[in-house]
Amino acid sequence: MHIKVDFQPVGRHVQVESGTTILEAAQAAGVGLSAVCGGAGSCGTCLVRLSADAPVSPPKAIEREALRPEDLAAGLRLACQVELYGSTRVEVPPESLSAPQRTQVEGEERPVELAPQVRAYDLRLPPATQADLRADYERLSDALVAAGAPRPTRRPLCVLAGLPNLLRENDWGVRVGLRGDEIVNVAAPGTPLLGLAVDIGTTKVAGYLVDLLSGETLAMRGLMNPQIAYGEDVMARIAYAIQHEDGLQVLQQAIVDALNGLARDLCAEGATHFENASHLTLDPSQIVEAVVVGNTAMHHLFLGLPVKQLGLAPYVAAVSAPLDVPASAIGLGLAPGATVHLLPNIAGFVGADHVSMLLATGTHLKDGVVLSLDIGTNTEITLAAHGRMFACSTASGPAFEGAHIRDGMRAAQGAIERVRITDSRLEYQTIGDEPPVGICGSGILDAVAQLRLAGVLNRRGAMDRDNPLVRQGEDGPEVVLAPAPRTRHGRDVVLSRKDVSEIQLAKGAMRAGIEILLEHTGLTADDIEEFIIAGAFGTYIDVRSAVAIGMFPPLPLERFRQVGNAAGIGAKLALLSSAQRAAAEALAARVEYLELTNYADFQHSFAKALSL
């Protein structure tokens, strides 16, 4: 019997015989799962996670020896020991991959005047004596006022708890983190004052550790959003949250745990940036503030807010206003009085990450006509024209992340990321120059564009069956991108006619959104002076291919700007500068949201935008 195995978050799936081990299935799928002992069950590097009801063999003695009972209870298994008896979804933790997945954290920076919400006050207090019997806190409070700070009004117990010992161990010297008139932390003199900026994407999370005294980025890191284990896209996660009694808590806990781990990893990495680094340890307890952005669903799930209404028309958010939430209230282990700031959302499908992107790219500051878009499962688009801003969201689907594409995968090692056809010869390039395993978004886009330019595809996306590159496959006509002898799993990597249709739907939705915004403002594509493309996928695509298939309008190439993870950079700006935070709030209030489903012309624009 054939069963389907779905490896996440790599995004690869494969059909295997019942009884195959997970490690064998991973090898057949071309997933680079670590297996240092070659499957003997002795190295523990092939760790994967399964759901409790996965149709697989029970834990063997060798697994019971290697894994703690709580790990087994949490679904962890050794891939080399588990036999598959039915279709299964396998979660591969990053540490079990032989090569990391590509996550986009870098983005185009812009300078900002340093003015964070939390300020450091370095104080030396007069010691307590028989003649001066003030309590430690009152002594600190007086010293703050003497240093020009406002007198603190709130006295968090968690801060007070550490104060007496701290003062006496440091000869009455102390560094105080003050947010307005609220004490966030007290620490030994010279302790770094750190900030954390996070962009929670549906698939990937990007984090940045910032020194709030210098504005310098000490470390940045990307990781896969662990909520993928509960649903690949926003709608699947909303469904999980609704259908399971504890669904919302499970999803919230998954992302909070990931952010706690991220904070620890960033601290470990960031210490090396300081002089005398050998004496310095960075610790999440030194993080006095965090700024978090994400699409509206990720924002709500992070806060534990209900998401049911996001999945039903008319798709409204629980809250759009910016929020300040105590980090401890959502389980983030930062400084005792640390706050998490969330930038505002615009609509149910245009979230704080888009606001952050607009802030980072300065879209709101431009005089002319600027189109900014962030490509994902949903593509958010803002058209800024002569002082006004209009936004919409289009359901571009997960095709560019490799989903619903026969050999599709996310941007991991061995993914075909570039395709060129010269003189009827098809050439490709893979991530990491590894033997091909599948094809990721930028590769799919290139392949469709190149096949169209070479005349293999017509405007409707049909394949020319007489072309030597085309053969008849199981699902109809297809083109072999990489033949079996050259691939890691020994099977052809192909692009089928059905795959081309998926790309047409994705790019058609995006282009229709652009056209509706232009129409609404009475402009034409040629009026766009700057076309800003943000996000991981947008960073790696070849803009010429996107233009060739009509995903973007045919503008001169110099008008396009690929800016990387602008949402993450915007979060960092809001962390470093109170003025930028206020600017984000003001710009979100200015954006006029267009609901495309209400737009009578959308179906017509969409149908027109399908052609290549």
Ligand code: FES
């Ligand atoms: S490959 Fe070593 S334990 Fe599974």
